[in-house]
Every structure is written in structure tokens, then in C-alpha cells.
Amino acid sequence: MEYLKTIFNLENKVAVLTGGSGIIGSEIAKGLLNAGSKVVLLARDEINLKEKVKLLSKSENEVIGLKCNVLDEENIKNVNEEILNRFSRIDILINAAGGNIPGATIGIEQSIFDIEINQFEKVTDLNLKGTVMPSLIFGKSMAEQKKGSIINISSMAAYRAITRVVGYSAAKAAIDNFTRWMAVEMALKFSNGIRVNAIAPGFLLTKQNKHLLTNEDGSLTERAKTIISITPFKRFGEPDEIIGTALWLASDASKFVTGTIIPVDGGFSAFSGV
Numbered sequence: 001m002e003y004l005k006t007i008f009n010l011e012n013k014v015a016v017l018t019g020g021s022g023i024i025g026s027e028i029a030k031g032l033l034n035a036g037s038k039v040v041l042l043a044r045d046e047i048n049l050k051e052k053v054k055l056l057s058k059s060e061n062e063v064i065g066l067k068c069n070v071l072d073e074e075n076i077k078n079v080n081e082e083i084l085n086r087f088s089r090i091d092i093l094i095n096a097a098g099g100n101i102p103g104a105t106i107g108i109e110q111s112i113f114d115i116e117i118n119q120f121e122k123v124t125d126l127n128l129k130g131t132v133m134p135s136l137i138f139g140k141s142m143a144e145q146k147k148g149s150i151i152n153i154s155s156m157a158a159y160r161a162i163t164r165v166v167g168y169s170a171a172k173a174a175i176d177n178f179t180r181w182m183a184v185e186m187a188l189k190f191s192n193g194i195r196v197n198a199i200a201p202g203f204l205l206t207k208q209n210k211h212l213l214t215n216e217d218g219s220l221t222e223r224a225k226t227i228i229s230i231t232p233f234k235r236f237g238e239p240d241e242i243i244g245t246a247l248w249l250a251s252d253a254s255k256f257v258t259g260t261i262i263p264v265d266g267g268f269s270a271f272s273g274v
Contacts, residue, residue: 008251011036014087015250018070018134019097021048023206023239024153028094031243033059040083042068070097070130076137084141092250093138093150098127099208104167112166120167127171135182143186147193149250152179154200154261159269176261183259195258197249202265203227205236230273233266
């Protein structure tokens with residue numbers, strides 16, 4: 001994929017991905033490797049992390065995996081130091097750690113008053129705090145070098161009121177605000193060579209949301225049918241369809257772009273349903 005290296009100019013850039021063993025993180029990692037970057041995958045699950053590194057190491061470019069808990073400040077600081085000792089810089093940060101948790105999802109027969117606040121806190125911590133802390137720690141290294149690109153992962157749940165996922169929605173809406181806030185802070189106080197943006201994926205049919213979108217026999221739930229009905233492309237997205245936007249935001253091809261949240265959603269956020 002030599003054309004990727006030419007268009008996006010990511011040759012030898014150092015890219016760090018939280019949630020690097022997850023579906024979105026590992027797909028973006030493939031694109032970064034094909035575009036010439038050196039990739040550092042961060043994840044809590046060492047077994048899954050090692051498997052992802054093994055799969056991605058077939059690339060000609062360097063990829064390593066480091067155990068990291070995005071809710072553990074000292075752990076992130078130690079990982080940041082380890083990356084700098086090895087590569088001397090961090091050019092790209094993809095905050096892909098996150099996701100919903102079953103305990104924070106309102107059941108079909110439940111209402112908002114049935115939500116368990118401790119589960120709400122867990123999902124908001126994972127998605128919001130788990131994005132903010134890496135941004136502060138790895139972002140400080142970017143501030144010192146006066147250049148870098150931070151890419152957060154938002155969601156359609158931040159655009160529209162999507163039933164049943166109240167904690168996840170609140171966290172992703174906060175990520176949109178934090179993305180804009182951090183973009184302004186970095187540009188005004190440190191360098192206009194540092195950019196902060198977010199990608200808002202549309203609905204992907206993954207293991208994480210399979211219980212919400214498919215029945216036991218594999219057929220679509222009513223929820224899934226509703227999603228498809230108001231998605232102009234009339235299908236769910238594929239994880240690899242996030243790659244192009246991520247590479248664009250990571251590279252100097254978007255060097256005058258900051259503080260944006262870009263939907264990759266098949267038109268879901270644009271369509272009113274009528």
C-alpha cells in the first residue's frame with residue numbers, strides 16, 4: 001500500500017493506541033502500519049494484546065504491545081516513559097479504549113429509574129476518564145515537542161438520544177466537549193502543530209453490541225431494524241471503514257483541522273427518518 005505512505009505521509013511516525021486490542025483500535029492500527037507508522041498497542045488484557053501484536057507483526061513496520069490500564073494514572077505515566085525511551089517521541093494518540101457495559105444498559109422492560117449508579121459510573125469512567133487521562137499524559141509529551149495529533153472515539157450516541165445506553169451516551173457526549181476544549185487549549189497555549197479531533201462511528205455489528213442488535217437465531221432485533229431504517233446506506237458499518245478518516249486526521253493532510261467530531265456513519269446522523 002505505497003499510495004497510503006505517499007498521501008498521508010506517516011512514515012516512521014509513532015502512533016499509540018489505547019484499546020489497541022479492541023475491534024476499532026486494531027483496525028486503525030492496521031491502517032497506520034500500512035501507512036508507514038510505528039505502532040504501540042495498549043490494552044489491559046495481555047493475552048489478547050499479544051495475539052493482536054502477533055497478527056499485526058506480519059507488517060514490515062514495527063508494532064509492540066504494552067499492558068496499560070487507562071484508569072491508572074501511574075501506569076499510564078510509566079508506559080509513556082517506556083515509549084519515549086524506546087522511540088523518543090509520540091506523534092499520534094488514538095483513544096480507542098472504551099465501550100458500553102451490560103450493567104449500564106437499561107433493559108427492555110426497565111426505565112431510567114432502574115439504572116444502577118455504580119454501573120453508570122463504571123461506563124462513564126471507562127469512556128470519559130479513560131480518554132482524558134491518556135490525553136493529558138501522552139498529550140504533555142506532544143506539547144513538549146510542539147507537534148502531534150490526538151484522535152478520540154465518539155459515538156452516534158453523542159449526536160442523538162439513543163435509548164437504553166444512558167451512561168455510554170453521557171460519556172461520549174462529554175468526549176465531544178473535551179475534544180473541542182482540548183483542541184483549543186493545545187493550540188492556544190502550546191502549538192498550532194498539535195491537533196485534537198474525534199471520530200464518531202456509526203453502528204457497527206460487533207461482539208460488544210451483538211446482544212442489542214441480534215436475536216439468538218442471528219436475526220435482527222427491532223432495535224437493529226430501526227437503526228437500518230434511518231441509515232441511508234441501509235447497512236451496518238464495517239470496522240475497517242474507520243481507517244481512512246483516522247489516517248487523514250493523524251497526518252498533515254488535515255493540518256488545519258482541529259476540534260472536530262467527524263461522523264463515519266452511513267448518513268445516520270444526517271437523516272431525520274422522513
